[in-house]
Every structure is written in structure tokens, then in C-alpha cells.
């Protein structure tokens with residue numbers, strides 16, 4: 001085994017853990033955007049375990065790489081990976097949407113260690129990321145800013161305003177990862193307001209683009225470790241994914257945008273998916 | 284109070300179907316979530332437009348449709364309408380006096396666990412800062428149905444607040460009458476006047492009962508139209524009742540409480556006022572019940588505050 005293989009194994013384990021945590025948290029709470037979280041599990045695991053420089057014990061370390069979950073409704077996955085790498089104790093996962101004023105609400109907030117921006121209103125992340133990337137250049141720092149957006153989210157014009165400006169400012173320390181699961185809240189993106197040709201859109205806005213399989217850890221790792229794709233240009237990665245990935249009844253189903261397992265369904269799947277006891281205080 | 288439950292969104296969709304069946308100029312514009320228009324979308328797909336997750340564009344498109352004689356309805360989570368698209372609301376719709384019906388959903392505490400981005404607690408303040416928009420905050424499904432119909436009888440921009448998908452107690456029966464600009468006396472009393480709207484009405488009515496059992500007699504007014512405010516009704520009641528409490532599932536700044544305060548400060552300076560609402564802070568995550576308790580806006584908290592307010596004779600009651 002070489003170093004990369006070790007790393008890939010660790011990432012796969014973390015992604016698996018994300019999926020189980022997401023299902024556990026959302027079933028306990030009886031609420032949550034499960035499908036959107038499962039589609040970014042591999043992306044977030046690769047970033048936090050294999051790519052980003054962060055110091056969970058010093059979450060505000062000025063030189064850290066930043067991740068903004070612009071599709072804030074996918075926060076179940078973010079909470080899981082932040083707890084796995086040690087930003088906060090895993091006992092807090094049980095607070096997801098069960099306690100009033102919780103640190104783990106239905107959209108991520110800065111009050112939780114490791115969260116870099118308040119999101120939940122779509123179309124904010126790229127501009128915030130651009131500001132952070134500008135600050136890095138200004139301060140002569142090497143950190144990079146990763147922004148994970150939804151694909152439906154890209155229908156918000158604010159994304160394209162920021163995309164245009166970031167290319168203009170030659171921000172090669174800014175990376176956008178589009179979770180291209182082809183579904184949004186109500187339907188397929190291509191049935192509501194077409195995104196294709198998506199690669200060409202990013203290119204024409206001055207970005208270097210790569211399209212990859214967003215569930216292939218090897219491809220994610222090599223692509224994410226290859227940024228910037230060009231000096232002087234921001235990078236966009238179109239990660240082709242499956243909404244609800246890993247939970248068969250949810251995969252590619254529009255209604256699983258904002259739906260969770262019933263406790264009975266959970267018990268039924270427990271063995272097959274090696275899920276934790278719902279009643280556990282900590283997993 | 285009847286036991287029957289229904290969501291304000293359901294009755295809105297029913298009314299849209301009726302109004303749209305009769306009037307071919309009615310069109311809907313959605314930003315992704317078209318399901319809020321219910322069966323209208325299935326029956327009249329050619330009159331339904333979805334612009335994708337793009338609320339500003341949704342408002343702009345509605346303006347264009349209205350400028351060509353259509354009567355557009357737009358819906359979104361209230362915050363994405365009242366904040367994300369506020370410039371379009373102001374410039375494209377309000378100043379042009381366009382006949383567009385804007386419906387913000389998930390207001391008050393009804394978006395629950397989604398947290399502060401979705402909890403609409405400042406939307407009325409935002410819209411009220413723009414001239415020329417009627418603002419309606421219906422108390423239940425019956426009123427939401429009637430208000431939806433009424434807003435199409437009115438010509439001009441309207442902003443209406445709805446809540447989530449959850450069924451809520453239906454407070455009013457088939458004989459209920461809604462008119463834009465008219466407050467409704469739901470309970471009559473002489474010690475204190477409680478003015479409320481939207482989801483806070485239910486809590487205010489329960490508070491009325493708690494107070495009654497303590498020997499406090501309250502008038503409860505449903506101020507479903509926040510603008511234009513029913514000044515005549517309030518001036519009439521406050522000519523005899525000198526203690527006024529406003530209750531809203533909204534920030535105390537800029538909403539119903541502010542509207543009442545503005546009126547009373549100018550026309551009834553000798554009336555005491557207590558504004559109950561979210562006290563100039565952001566919403567947070569919790570179930571609706573948890574949030575009402577957290578912000579002191581459930582029936583129990585309302586009754587307690589009113590009682591203290593009435594006992595406390597000093598004029599410096601802080602809200």
C-alpha cells in the first residue's frame with residue numbers, strides 16, 4: 001500500500017461515516033435535507049481528509065483553507081465531517097434539529113466551529129469565497145477557498161456575477177465545486193431552467209473547468225489536488241453526482257430533497273447499512 | 284374555536300384555482316417551487332412559468348407580465364421575496380403600481396428548524412418600508428382563502444404572508460368576512476386591547492381565555508391587514524380602553540407593533556402601549572412550539588406579560 005491508497009481508504013471510510021451520520025441525525029430529528037447531503041458526502045470527505053489544510057483545534061487559524069457550503073441545506077454532511085476531523089465533539093451531532101437554538105440547525109451558521117459562512121439562502125457562497133480569496137492575495141497567504149454549490153443553485157444570477165468578477169480578478173486560489181446531481185427542489189434542473197451546456201458557461205466566464213465523477217474518490221482526490229488548473233484563473237469542478245447517493249430509496253428521487261426516513265424504515269435498514277442505534281446518545 | 288385543521292397554503296391554492304379559472308389573465312410565476320400553486324399548475328400549465336431558483340428574476344418577470352395586462356401571482360419563502368428581491372419589488376412593482384400579488388410563505392415561526400435564513404421575522408418591516416404595497420397577514424386558512432380572493436378584487440401591489448405546509452387550527456367559519464383594510468374585533472373587553480395578526484392570533488385568543496379566568500377582560504382585534512391599518516377602529520376602541528398590547532410573530536421593529544405605535548404616538552399620546560414580538564434579534568432553529576416559547580410569544584407568555592403590564596402602572600414599561 002502506498003500513501004495515496006491509504007489516503008483513499010481513509011476518505012472512503014469518512015464518506016461512509018458521513019452517510020451513516022446523516023441518516024442517523026435526520027431520522028432522530030424527523031427533519032433535514034437528506035438527499036442533498038448524501039450527494040456531497042464523497043466531495044466533503046475528500047476535501048477534509050485528503051485536500052484541505054485545516055487545524056480543527058485552532059479553527060480560526062489564519063492560514064487555513066476555507067470551505068463554504070453554499071448549498072447550506074446540505075449541512076448534515078458538513079456537520080458530520082467537521083465532527084469527524086475534530087472541530088467539535090461528536091456528541092453534538094445528536095443536537096441536530098432537536099434542541100431549540102441548537103448549534104446544528106437546518107442550515108449552517110458561523111457559531112459552529114469549522115463553519116466559514118452563514119448559508120441557507122442560495123447563491124451567496126461564490127461571492128463570499130471571492131472575498132476570502134481576495135483577502136488571501138492581499139495578505140500574501142497561500143490558503144485556498146473551496147465553495148460547494150448546488151446545480152439548481154446556479155440559477156441564481158448572483159453566482160454568475162461573482163464568477164465573472166472572480167475571473168476578472170484572476171483568483172486562482174478560488175475553487176468552485178458544483179454538485180451536479182441534476183435535481184433541484186421541484187424537478188430536474190433541465191426541466192425547470194436548463195443549465196447545460198454548463199462546462200461551456202464556466203469556460204466563457206473565464207474559469208478553467210473539469211467534469212468528474214463526484215463519487216469516485218480517486219478522481220476527486222487527484223482533481224482537487226490539481227488546483228489551480230491554470231495560474232491566474234479560478235477553477236470549477238463539475239462533480240457529477242446522484243442525489244441521495246447510498247440510500248437506495250432516496251437515490252435520484254425529487255421528493256427526497258427534504259424528506260427523511262421514518263423510525264420504522266430506519267430499523268428496517270439498520271442491518272443492511274450497519275446503522276447505529278437511534279437511541280444512542282453518541283455515535 | 285373549531286377543531287378543524289388546515290394549512291394556509293392549501294386554502295391559498297384553492298382560491299388561486301377558483302380565481303384563475305374565472306379570470307384568464309391570472310398567471311403564476313415560480314422560483315423552483317411551483318407546488319404552492321397546487322392544482323392550478325396542473326389545470327393551466329400554459330399560464331404557469333417557472334424561472335428557476337431566481338427570485339429577483341421572478342419579480343422582474345411578474346412586472347413584465349403585469350405591464351402587458353396579466354395579473355401575476357408570485358410566491359417564495361418570504362425572506363427571498365422580501366429581502367433577496369426587494370429592489371425589484373420596490374422599483375419594478377411598487378413604484379410602477381403594478382397589479383402583482385406577492386405571497387411570502389413560511390412566515391413567523393413556521394419554517395421552524397430551517398433557522399434564521401428561512402424564519403421570516405422581518406419581512407413585514409421590509410415591505411412596509413416601501414410605499415404603495417398592501418400587506419395582509421391572515422390568521423388561519425379561512426382568512427387566507429378570503430384574502431387571496433380579495434387581493435384579486437383589489438387593483439395594485441399586494442404582499443400576503445402565508446405559513447408552512449403544516450395544518451393549523453381553523454379559527455373562522457364560513458360566515459367570516461374579510462375586507463382589505465378592516466380590523467376585526469374577535470373578543471370584546473374593557474381592560475386592555477390586544478392587537479394581533481397572523482399566527483399570533485391563535486395564541487392571543489388562548490391568552491384572552493387565560494386572562495378572562497383571571498378576571499381580566501380583553502378586546503382582541505385581528506389586524507389582518509397591516510397596511511392600510513384600520514386607524515378608525517383603533518381610535519374608536521382607544522377612546523375608552525387605555526392599555527394597548529400588540530402581539531406579532533415578527534420583529535417588534537417595523538411590523539404591526541410599529542404601525543400601531545406610530546398611530547398612537549400621534550393620535551393617542553395618553554394610551555399605554557406594550558409591543559410583544561421578537562425583540563430586535565434574529566430567529567433561530569426550533570420547532571414552532573419551542574420558538575414561540577423561546578421568544579415569549581405563546582399564549583402563556585402573552586397572558587403573563589399582559590397581566591404584569593396592567594398591574595404595572597408606571598409609564599416606563601419596557602417591551
Ligand SMILES: Cc1ncc(C[n+]2csc(CCOP(=O)(O)OP(=O)(O)O)c2C)c(N)n1
Pocket residue numbers: 035036037039071073074120121122123149150151152153154179181183184185243257314315316336360363367
Ligand atoms: C435564495 C433561495 N431560494 C430558494 C431556496 C429554497 N431551496 C432550498 S434548496 C433548493 C433547491 C436547491 O437545488 P440544488 O442547488 O440543485 O441543490 P440540491 O438540493 O440538489 O443539493 C431550494 C429552491 C433557498 N434556500 N434559497
Ligand SMILES: [Mg+2]
Pocket residue numbers: 150151152179180181182183184
Ligand atoms: Mg441539485
